[in-house]
Amino acid sequence: MVNEQLTFDFNAPLPSLPQLWTPDDIFGSCDQETIERFAEDNRVERKRAKVSQKDLADYLSMWANTQPHGGIVFIGVENDGKITGCAKTEQEHINQLHTVQRLCSDAKHEFKKVPVKNASGQDDYMLVLRVYYRADKLVETVDGNAYIREGDEKRRLNEAEKREIRLNKGELDVESESTTLKFPDDFDITLLNVYRN
Numbered sequence: 001m002v003n004e005q006l007t008f009d010f011n012a013p014l015p016s017l018p019q020l021w022t023p024d025d026i027f028g029s030c031d032q033e034t035i036e037r038f039a040e041d042n043r044v045e046r047k048r049a050k051v052s053q054k055d056l057a058d059y060l061s062m063w064a065n066t067q068p069h070g071g072i073v074f075i076g077v078e079n080d081g082k083i084t085g086c087a088k089t090e091q092e093h094i095n096q097l098h099t100v101q102r103l104c105s106d107a108k109h110e111f112k113k114v115p116v117k118n119a120s121g122q123d124d125y126m127l128v129l130r131v132y133y134r135a136d137k138l139v140e141t142v143d144g145n146a147y148i149r150e151g152d153e154k155r156r157l158n159e160a161e162k163r164e165i166r167l168n169k170g171e172l173d174v175e176s177e178s179t180t181l182k183f184p185d186d187f188d189i190t191l192l193n194v195y196r197n
Contacts, residue, residue, distance in 0.1 A: 057103035063131030085124030
């Protein structure tokens with residue numbers, strides 16, 4: 001009996017429903033049609049080319065903290081989906097966007113330029129920012145803020161939520177944290193004896 005070598009198609013087609021695409025699917029096949037297909041949701045954020053570096057840093061934190069895959073920022077598109085592009089934006093501003101990691105250093109991300117036709121029908125381009133989820137740590141901006149995505153909204157985390165995320169990601173070792181309790185005054189000796197026995 002001759003054994004035949006099995007072949008596998010590792011280039012499986014993307015799901016036909018855009019709702020099933022992951023941020024990696026969107027980023028990997030990003031063209032004008034893809035950009036127009038995706039409105040803001042739990043994977044995608046739209047921003048004008050004039051978005052500030054600080055605002056973009058908030059979105060780096062948000063996607064880096066959002067399970068399970070992080071997300072995408074389309075830069076050069078209005079909230080209503082109108083493509084305005086980045087070609088008319090000053091190069092100094094584009095450079096600032098590319099150095100956004102200065103304001104959110106723990107976020108893992110990458111940019112790509114995507115050629116598009118803007119709403120006026122002119123050749124233009126958009127920036128697409130892919131931000132990856134960090135399973136190992138809470139990602140904050142330089143001002144100490146951290147965000148997550150809920151539906152199509154960015155939400156700032158409070159200190160209790162930030163601590164809980166750090167605990168879940170193994171950043172904090174609760175057993176070695178300092179405490180204000182004094183031994184033996186603040187301890188129930190009877191319970192300690194039960195535990196020891």
